[in-house]
Amino acid sequence: MAHHRPAVEALADEVLLSGLALDEPGMDLAFVQRFQRRVFGLAVSLVGDAAAAEDIAQEALLRAWRHASTYDPRRGSVPTWLLTITRNVAIDFLRLRRALPTDPEALLDISDQAMGPDDAAVAGDMAHRLRLAVAGLPFDQRRALVLATFYGQTAEAISASEQIPLGTAKTRIRAGIQKLRAAMTEPEGAR
Amino acid sequence: MSGTGALSCAAVQDLAPELALNLVTGTQRSQALAHLDGCPTCRGVIDELADVADSLLLLAEEAEPPAGFTGRVLARGSSQGPSAYQAPPVLPSPRRRARLKPDRRRRLVLTSVAAAVVVAGTGLGVGLDLGLGTGGNGGGGFQVAGSDALGALGGRRLAATALRLHGREVGQVFVYAGRPSWVFMTVDTGDVHEPVTCELQVDGGATVVLGSFSSSNGYQSWGSTVAIEPSSIRGVRLVSAAGAVLASASLTR
Secondary structure (H helix, E strand, O other): OOOOOOOOOHHOOHHHHHHHHHHOOOHHHHHHHHHHHHHHHHHHHEEEEOOHHHHHHHHOOOHHOOOOOOOHHHHHHHHHHHHHHHHHHHHHHHHHHHOOOHHHHHOOOHHHHHHHHHHHHHHHHHHHHHHHHOOOOOOOHHHHHHHHHHHOOOOOOEEEEEEEHHHHHHHHHHHHHHHHHHHHHHHHHHH | OOOOOOOOOOHHHHHHHHHHHHOHHHHHHHHHHHHHHOHHHHHHHHHHHHOOOHHHOOOOOOOOOOOOOHHHHHHHHHHHOOOHHHHHOOOOOOHHHHHHHHHHHHHHHHHHHHHHHHHHHHHHOOOOOOOOOHHHOOOEEEEEEEOHHHHHHHOOOEEEEEEEOEEEEEEEEEEEEEOOOOEEEEEOOOOOOEEEHHHHHEOOOOOEEEEEEEOOOOEEEEEEOOOOOOOHHEEEEEEOOOOOOEEEEOOOO
């Protein structure tokens, strides 16, 4: 019986990453092509400079490639793992510059227009609900949460940069993420 | 649950947002990790918050990288080679470190084995889904038999189960029935610094010595082809040169 060779592009993210770790032919190209838009998109959002973003995106993809064998599905999805690496590389870059080159609020374009067709088709309801939940946060909480999640800033750092008491910074972070969790875990239609 | 570490459940859950965002450092982090190690309730709380925080990263807009980007990444990746790259690994967040522990090694190996089978199967025009992405082998083992991919590779059965010592999981063993058949294992032999012998217990109660490997650094991986029918293997036992059982596993038909 004749078999049709399935495209590498059709492999699940986890299988693709495992193939990359095993040095299987073609996996490197498929891996980079599959994730480069996400990785570069986050990098350029974080540093606001295309040239620096390319360096960061390259480094993130290479780091993931080299450590592909350490990926554990229970630590999150492959895109989440990869974007966490990207964020960490970007944070290292920004610490050297000692600056936030982009407006934190701009990172989370909360308008529905910002949602591309992939969001609707793949992330779908989850992404939409999260965007709505983020949009529903008070400005101060949203800003604190972005500084913490995207830039890895501690409550102490946010307190210093925003010139607010430490307790206020902690409260904003806690309240923000707790509200998002509540929005994401409540039953469909409960809103 | 309380009393499982230096911090109470209330204290850990008060810290949960910062823990989930990986913003806690120093002694407080150590104390929280100690608590999370034994408290699934608190781990669950932090998991939920961390999942939300991680999801935020997915909301960042995608963007087309500059022309030639793909080629530059591939060129750098190919020229450096896996062993040349010295970047430190990404540390998992506290909630994830707490839940990785011994089970993590099994998952990594299982994923790699699954990928090896799937990748090999891809070249032959078939695929195999071992269902490893959603957990489900909480009992410490799984078996795959009669799949198209295994058949295309000349295999009949792939089984995996935990190697244990006094009930504690210390490794995993894989038994592959194919051409050739093989046994592969990863195991933590602790402080044993002497040759380890792998014995197979087969139907009828007989013991077959599969081979030996040196143990010097605790965590080992070893494998060998087997000449006997793999389905007859009922157990795997690792024995030190002094005769002490270091790990054992049972296999069901």
